[in-house]
Amino acid sequence: MEFLDVAAASKDVLVGLLMVLSLALTVIGLLSYRRTGNPKVGMVTISFILFLLKGIFLAVGLYFTDLVRVPRGFAFSFDIMLAIDVLVLLALYLALFRKGRS
Amino acid sequence: MPGMLSFYGRVPFTGQTVVLMCLLTLTMLMPIMSSSQGATVIDFGDEATDVLEDADHNGLAEYLVIKVKVNVYEPGAYILHGTIGGDHIAASHGPLVLEIGPHELELRFSGGDISLFGVTGHYRIELELYSTDSSLDPVVKEIFTSDIYRPQMFEAPQGTGRVSVSTDRDKVYVIGDPLTISVNQTYPQLTFFYTVDEGRGSTSSLTYTTLIAFDDSDSDGVWDPELDEKKYEADLTMVDWELDLDVKNGVVISLYGVVQLRLAGTTTFVAWAKVTFRLTSTLLLETYDSQKFDIDIDLWQPLDATHIAVLHTLRDDTGERSIEEGPEDGSDPVVHQLRVVNDRGGTQNTYSWTDEITVGYSSLSTGSEASTWYDIGDGVADIWFSYPLEGDVQVIHHDPTVGMDPENIPDVKPDEDFIRNSVLIMLCGLGLGILVVGATLYSRKVMTMKRKGGDT
Numbered sequence: 001m002e003f004l005d006v007a008a009a010s011k012d013v014l015v016g017l018l019m020v021l022s023l024a025l026t027v028i029g030l031l032s033y034r035r036t037g038n039p040k041v042g043m044v045t046i047s048f049i050l051f052l053l054k055g056i057f058l059a060v061g062l063y064f065t066d067l068v069r070v071p072r073g074f075a076f077s078f079d080i081m082l083a084i085d086v087l088v089l090l091a092l093y094l095a096l097f098r099k100g101r102s
Numbered sequence: 103m104p105g106m107l108s109f110y111g112r113v114p115f116t117g118q119t120v121v122l123m124c125l126l127t128l129t130m131l132m133p134i135m136s137s138s139q140g141a142t143v144i145d146f147g148d149e150a151t152d153v154l155e156d157a158d159h160n161g162l163a164e165y166l167v168i169k170v171k172v173n174v175y176e177p178g179a180y181i182l183h184g185t186i187g188g189d190h191i192a193a194s195h196g197p198l199v200l201e202i203g204p205h206e207l208e209l210r211f212s213g214g215d216i217s218l219f220g221v222t223g224h225y226r227i228e229l230e231l232y233s234t235d236s237s238l239d240p241v242v243k244e245i246f247t248s249d250i251y252r253p254q255m256f257e258a259p260q261g262t263g264r265v266s267v268s269t270d271r272d273k274v275y276v277i278g279d280p281l282t283i284s285v286n287q288t289y290p291q292l293t294f295f296y297t298v299d300e301g302r303g304s305t306s307s308l309t310y311t312t313l314i315a316f317d318d319s320d321s322d323g324v325w326d327p328e329l330d331e332k333k334y335e336a337d338l339t340m341v342d343w344e345l346d347l348d349v350k351n352g353v354v355i356s357l358y359g360v361v362q363l364r365l366a367g368t369t370t371f372v373a374w375a376k377v378t379f380r381l382t383s384t385l386l387l388e389t390y391d392s393q394k395f396d397i398d399i400d401l402w403q404p405l406d407a408t409h410i411a412v413l414h415t416l417r418d419d420t421g422e423r424s425i426e427e428g429p430e431d432g433s434d435p436v437v438h439q440l441r442v443v444n445d446r447g448g449t450q451n452t453y454s455w456t457d458e459i460t461v462g463y464s465s466l467s468t469g470s471e472a473s474t475w476y477d478i479g480d481g482v483a484d485i486w487f488s489y490p491l492e493g494d495v496q497v498i499h500h501d502p503t504v505g506m507d508p509e510n511i512p513d514v515k516p517d518e519d520f521i522r523n524s525v526l527i528m529l530c531g532l533g534l535g536i537l538v539v540g541a542t543l544y545s546r547k548v549m550t551m552k553r554k555g556g557d558t
Contacts, residue, residue, distance in 0.1 A: 008521040016531020017538075024539045062523045069520040090538075097542055 007075035014082040015062065019055035021089040026052050028096060051089060143238050144180055144231050147171030147204055152248045154255065155210070162257040166216055168209040168227060168246065174200045179234040179344070183269060184209045184246075186225050191215040192268045194347050197234045213256035215266050222252045232271070234344070267353045274347060274355050276381065281391050281506045285355050285381060287345040290338050292379070292395065293419070294451060294504045299514045305419040306442045306451035308504065310338050313361055313377065313399075315407035315491075323473030323488055325411050333407045334363040334373060341377075355381045363405070376400040377412075392452070392505025399489070401496040409473075410498070411488035416453050418442050418481040423450065425483045438474060440483055441507075448510035455487075455502035461495045472500060 029045030032038075061068030070078050150170045154163035170182060181196035193209045209229070216225075225248040232241040268275045273284040273293070282297040290310035295301035315334040316325045325331055341359035348354040358378040362371045380396040399410060416425060428439025428449075435456040442451035457474060460466040470492070476485040489498045 005522055008524065009527050011521065012524050012527035013531035013534065016528045016533070017535045020532055020535025020539060024535075059528065063525045063528060072519040072521050075521045093539075093542070097546060 007072070007079060008070075010079045011062075011070065011075065011082060014079065014086055015055065015058050017086045018082065018089065019052070019059060021086065021093055022048055022051035022055050025089060025093055025096075048089075051085065054085070142242075143174070143176040143178065143233060144200070145173050145175070145242055146229070146231065146244045147173045150227075150229070150244075150246045152246075154213075154251075160257075162213065163255055164213045164257050166211040166213065166225075166248070166251065166256070168211070168229075168248070170207045170209060170229060170246075172200075172205050172207060172231060174202050174205060176238070177201050178238065181232055181234060182207045182209055183230045183232070184211070185228050186211060186216070187219060187221060190219050191266075194267075194269045194274070197344060197346070212266065216251070217253045217256040219253060222250070224248055224250055236271075267347075269347070274345065276353055276355070276393070278391075278393075280508055280511050281393060281504075283381065283393055283504065285345065285357055285379070286343075287357075288343050290341075290343060290357060290359070290377075290379060292381075292504060294393075294506065296450070296506050296511055299512050301419075303420055303422075303512055304450050304506065306453075307417050307419050308414055308453065309417065310377075310379070310412060310414040312336070312413040313338055313363065313375070313410065314366070314413070315363060315373075315405050315410045318408045318490075323409065323490065324475055325409070325486065325488060332366040334405065335366050336361045336363045336375075338377070338412075353382070373405055374402040376402070391508045392503050394501050394503045397487070397498075397500045397502070399498040401491075404494060404496060405491060407491060409488050409490050411486050414485050414487075416440055416442075416483045416485060418451075421481060424481060425478050427478065428452070428454065440476065440478070440485070444510070449507040450510050452505045452507060453485075453502065454505070455500070459489055460499040461489070461492075462497045463494045464497065466497055466499050470495075 025048040026045065029041065029048050033041045033045050058068060062070075148171045150168050153167050153169070155165040155167050156163045158164070168184060172180075172182070174180070177200065179197040179199050181194060181198075183192070183194045185192045191211050193211045195207055195209055198207065209227075227246045227248055229244045229246055230241045231243075266277045268277060269287075271287070273286055275282055275284045277297055280296050280298060282295055282301070284293045285291075286293070291307055293301070293305055293307045295305040296303075313336045314325060314332050316331040317333060318324075319329050319331055320326065338359075338361065341361050343357055343359040346354075346356040346358070348356075356378055357380075358376060361375045361377050363373040363375060364371045376399075378396070378398040378400070380398065381393065382396075397412065399412075401410070418425060423442050423444050426441050426443050428437075428441050431437060435458050437454050437456055439452055439454040441449040443449055455474065457472045459470050459472045461468055461470045470490060472490075473488040474486065475488075476483050487500060487502075489500070
């Protein structure tokens, strides 16, 4: 059986999570901005769009072209940075729902 | 149908009986079927044993010897191959012609290689047995775990440029630094390249293709196709070549075949000769950048021709380099040299020889002189060695040299190791994210509905 490359698998899962969370936040942000017209919400939405672009760039670069390649020596650091991005988005996403419940 | 009824009545459970009979017949036929298809021709016997060989009694072993018991079910030529630590250390024995019955074979792993391997503990030795006849059973494998050994128990290799031997099913490799040579196991071909680049950018090959005997009508020692001099010919690529690997005294690789010489332009075989290409690792020069090898022609009967000549081809296998004639260096005897030159003009592979040969009747006894000529093309050179058959000469020996120029060893950077990307696992992450978002949206909806329900 082929050895499961934990660093590589973690990176793949994190890229998937990053794209979904950033997309969800972008959609929610756009809907909120359309409803409120608040420029602060617009700015926050732009930051979510940037996260989404980052996710798309990584997905295209890693899986469909050779644009992005992660050296094995850098894999652990790469995973940590991706995990922090995902945690930031997750915290913001959950914060929206907390606000909704209150 | 009264008949049918009475039949069923006399033989109860006829349906089950028929099925049972079929099963019994199949069971009886199975051994016959299995023996006719993919039958075991050789197998490992009892557990192998391991001993250290310390021939000079200095307390350090020159070889780790694995004694392997095998059972042969079909006579033939077999090769025993073993590796320690993946492909770090390899050893082979054979091809050995074995008769039916049990045999004990030896695999000798170089103590120098084990010393450099640097591992202490039980060695996991992967053993393989296979026939030289590729149509027979595939490789039989077994794992043997040795006694505990330390690298300090083995004799370290002398000098920095050590030589090791590695084999695969096609080739035997003699690996030095900077030169690696491989000998094809079934074809008269030598390949040589810089060890450091594993042949990616520096491989050249020498392929022996034709043997002819001719009458030298103009006495120039050279076969002239326009003078109708050729009398006999043989296609060396059509010969059944066999390889013998002897690792007891250095590494001696002998590729030999019996060549049938036929009358030129016909299919009538008139004479036989044994042609041997032999490579001896002890002849690897001290700098480990060049290797002499022997060409031996043993005519089994006298030929009514004045010369016998062998055609071979030096080819740049990378397709990016050219072949040039080396300069005359004024040495005595004259050394002829062909060089494979890269696009910066640097010489990488070299093939050189002198015209000195040794000849004899039944054994090599006297010196003589060969005539050699070549035709250089684009990345390829056709080379002829012509040997005079003066008097009763039937045995001929010539020893050219292949080498790699140590001045032009390529600077090879190790391949950077990137981690793999799996779209499937990324889609799993995507699904997980969708699940999280969906679950939160659903719980929000449920809570909103509950709140609305509470308000009403």
